[in-house]
Amino acid sequence: MDYQISSMLLLTCVILYLYRIWKNAYLFFEKLGIPYLKPNFLFGNMTDAILLRKSLVDVNLDLYRKLEPYKFAGIFNSMKATVMIRDPELLKHVLVKDFAYFSDRGINVDEKVDPLGYHLFTMKGDEWKNLRVKLTSTFSSGKMKMMFSLVKDCGENFSEVIDQISANETFDMKDLSSRYTTDTIASCAFGLESKTLNNPKSEFKSMVRKLLQFRIFMLVRVLWTNMPMKLIKFFNMTFFDSKAQKFLGDIVHKTIKYREQNNVTRNDFLDLLIALKNNTLMQKFQDTGDHEDIQTFLEQVGGKCLKSDIEMTNNLLAAQCILFFAAGYEAASTTLGFTLLELALNPHIQNKVRQEILDVLSTNDGQLTYDLMKQMTYTDMVISESLRKYPTSAILFRRTCQNYKIPGSDVIIPAETPILIPVYGIHLDEKYYDNPQEFRPERFTEQEKAKRSKYTYLPFGEGPRNCLAKRFGKMQVKLGLIYALKDFSYQVSPKMKFPLTFKRNFGLLTVDGIWLQRQKL
Numbered sequence: 001m002d003y004q005i006s007s008m009l010l011l012t013c014v015i016l017y018l019y020r021i022w023k024n025a026y027l028f029f030e031k032l033g034i035p036y037l038k039p040n041f042l043f044g045n046m047t048d049a050i051l052l053r054k055s056l057v058d059v060n061l062d063l064y065r066k067l068e069p070y071k072f073a074g075i076f077n078s079m080k081a082t083v084m085i086r087d088p089e090l091l092k093h094v095l096v097k098d099f100a101y102f103s104d105r106g107i108n109v110d111e112k113v114d115p116l117g118y119h120l121f122t123m124k125g126d127e128w129k130n131l132r133v134k135l136t137s138t139f140s141s142g143k144m145k146m147m148f149s150l151v152k153d154c155g156e157n158f159s160e161v162i163d164q165i166s167a168n169e170t171f172d173m174k175d176l177s178s179r180y181t182t183d184t185i186a187s188c189a190f191g192l193e194s195k196t197l198n199n200p201k202s203e204f205k206s207m208v209r210k211l212l213q214f215r216i217f218m219l220v221r222v223l224w225t226n227m228p229m230k231l232i233k234f235f236n237m238t239f240f241d242s243k244a245q246k247f248l249g250d251i252v253h254k255t256i257k258y259r260e261q262n263n264v265t266r267n268d269f270l271d272l273l274i275a276l277k278n279n280t281l282m283q284k285f286q287d288t289g290d291h292e293d294i295q296t297f298l299e300q301v302g303g304k305c306l307k308s309d310i311e312m313t314n315n316l317l318a319a320q321c322i323l324f325f326a327a328g329y330e331a332a333s334t335t336l337g338f339t340l341l342e343l344a345l346n347p348h349i350q351n352k353v354r355q356e357i358l359d360v361l362s363t364n365d366g367q368l369t370y371d372l373m374k375q376m377t378y379t380d381m382v383i384s385e386s387l388r389k390y391p392t393s394a395i396l397f398r399r400t401c402q403n404y405k406i407p408g409s410d411v412i413i414p415a416e417t418p419i420l421i422p423v424y425g426i427h428l429d430e431k432y433y434d435n436p437q438e439f440r441p442e443r444f445t446e447q448e449k450a451k452r453s454k455y456t457y458l459p460f461g462e463g464p465r466n467c468l469a470k471r472f473g474k475m476q477v478k479l480g481l482i483y484a485l486k487d488f489s490y491q492v493s494p495k496m497k498f499p500l501t502f503k504r505n506f507g508l509l510t511v512d513g514i515w516l517q518r519q520k521l
């Protein structure tokens, strides 16, 4: 009986405590004079996402639309008051001009509890700046040329695997694309021939999948910006799935050891990272393109040089390799899959891209080179349009590092406030793209691009914290597309259901399957 009474008392205290927090959170925007959407107790404006009734992507799209015509407004990520920035001009301030106020994403990771979760995506302040400068040089345009032949080999294999599918057989292009991007990143970041294209049941593939598999902890961490370190330590929460992280971390450690002991070079990211660790990057890989990228970055973060340095330990190298996988494989494979889906739905565009590919290849006996790939400009427009309609990172996060006065208003957002950037909402806004559901690559001619603000198109983010590997990601998708289209045409299978239902995960825009059929040409 006593036990029951104390349990009831404890529960009442917890509810009262949560109610008090919620009441304060509720008043947050009232006090600041910011318009906001009325939240529900505990779930805020995220009820449908938390109860897994809708994807986080769709929930945020609804919120973006409900908040028309405000330039910025308040929403509640569960109980956390978050400012959504809707206006492209304000986004220019948040992402670039006033970057010093918004330099991190507010994701807390304890380096001791989770050394492999301590990477560029989660790092903050000077440590992030130092590492970003170092890694910038590994993704320069010169380095992409170096990596081209490794990705091209995977592209050729992708085409061979597509060739093995029978005519009119329904297959999942999403699965095939993710096996292709797994192989490209395994080759470029880990120095491995993972061969998941040939072996869909490989352990490597299942571990990579596990890395980003939906976990309720991940959703909580995305919604609960600034989660207290004590809680992270108490639950021993790792950023990615701990088993997958350990599996991939062990591979990197072993490969580094092998290469250092046997003096092996393979011209991939791991070589570049090892050279960074040993301070031999400039001797080994001379590349003038690096300097320009680093200079631009330093100017944007407001300093010509950095205050301190960061030690490149083997754990730090392994953490970056794992991040390359997590950040790259899903984003690139989803983009490739959606692009092929749209091409199957729009045969006239499919024919036009294929014609460009064949015309360019015919100038060199069908042999693809890096420079020839660069000449395929219509293909670039098709990829850009695909990333507009399906930006895999549908929402982006920042956090105010200090109090910030919103330009053109009297509102001051306090330090430590989460900021949400509704990329998907902006990409589907009729104000910026007429008939936004129509797939139209011509939106990306130089002339059309010049008519819009740069901040209405954010598939790779913008400013110093944008995608580090934008060039590599685009190259993966482009080579995949070239090898998928050169010898085959695609139709949508009756198995594909419309409208698309996005996965209920922690904010990535993706689907469970992209069902197509192919014909050999």
Ligand code: HEM
Binding pocket: 120, 121, 122, 132, 323, 324, 325, 327, 328, 329, 331, 332, 335, 392, 393, 396, 397, 458, 459, 460, 461, 462, 464, 465, 466, 467, 468, 469, 470, 472, 473, 474, 477
């Ligand atoms: C089509 C493919 C890709 C897309 C659409 C994409 C998109 C993005 C986006 C939207 C962000 C967040 C930017 C922001 O907050 O402003 C990001 C960050 C990042 N991406 Fe990518 N990405 C792609 C491929 C890759 C690949 C292949 C890699 C690595 C090999 C990679 C590495 C990273 C890293 C390290 C960051 C964190 C940067 C930082 O915080 O400094 N991405 N990416």
